[in-house]
Amino acid sequence: MKKCLILYESYHHGNTEKIARAMAEQANAKVCTIDKVHTVRVEEYEIIGFGAGIAYARPYDKMLKAAAQLNLQGKAVFVFSTSGMGKAKYNSALVELLKNAGASLVGTFACKGYDTFGPIKMIGGIAKGHPDEKDIAAAKRFIQQMVVS
Template sequence: MDKKINTLYFSATGTTEKIVCEIAREISKDIDGKIMNINNIDFTLPKVREESVSFSEQDIVIVGVPVYAGRVPNVLLKYLSSIKGNGALAVSVAVYGNRNYDDALIELKDILELNGFKVIGAGAFIGEHSFSKILAKGRPDEKDMTIARNFAHSMYGKFVTGHEIKNLTVKGNKPYRKYYKPRNKEGVPVDIRKVTPKTNDNCTDCKICVNVCPMGSIDFKDVSKLNGICIKCGACIKKCPHGAKYYDDEDYLRHKYELEIEFASRKEPELFI
């Protein structure tokens, strides 16, 4: 296969990265099973998003984002819209926390196509929910990874056969649904966008939370302070080695509990080829 393999992903807690990179590795294997060079672009941290990237018809790009409130995270829209496809082939991947991916996958596909990509495949995969260590715990797991590899084989077949690329249909609504909102105990929608993490006495000031925050919001001198927005990605909480970060907002915790109860049943990846 005479094409360059690329990954392009946002992955605060590593779940999207795991799926996207596995698909890319499987696609990049030659007939002897050796993995060819892959160009990885991880735009999780803000510095990377300061510069746009451009591809060409010689590129295959596996693009992955997490699902936030049923959509592509709005904080990523400006960066994603700046990427130039120039006829590159793309595989779009959305990773959600076992609730629903709603319109995120069709939204990502639309963004890529507007940017000049030819989207030849799409997949909605499940990763451990950013709010929880229980909901979809440990996912993507080996079953998910097997599905990802099989998906990659299907994509590879499209590349090597040279079949005409037809318009891909994926599940979703147009116009897109509004961002999913949790409700309080009275059933009234609540806005948890301004909820921020707290810091307890376990903190050793190791600065890991500063380094992993995808918004660059955690203050370096005082890690208990935020200088920007919190997108509830879970990175500072899940990557803190001492369990020093947590949320205590009543509406947030109620929503987290409801998600863990209502969506405990395992969902499986959905693929569009």
């Protein structure tokens, strides 16, 4: 099993944190918020996951800015996200940033997460109850593929 680090940014409802922790448990990975990335030695890990919630169809700016500061040349990376719609295409800004930093993308994952951002708050939000057990199971299958191969 590859030595894995999972970095995440999750603040709205903790959706991305739930997925990050489930992945970390499955892969025996180190998990930390992107704010604390300075406390770990990124170069010691064989594969690094980057997870964030989505705002305006792109990963949180905090994740994008922090990831841009890391030396990822030649590193295997994966991207994951949670959003009201759960679309993997929302990962593209982070994927491109990581590729441009010289990282090797090995996979992406996305699932729904309860979302009450902006005007959808007035209708009670969307994707209530997500990530659910099926989302967690899918995240665990995904990370298993990332660290075993």
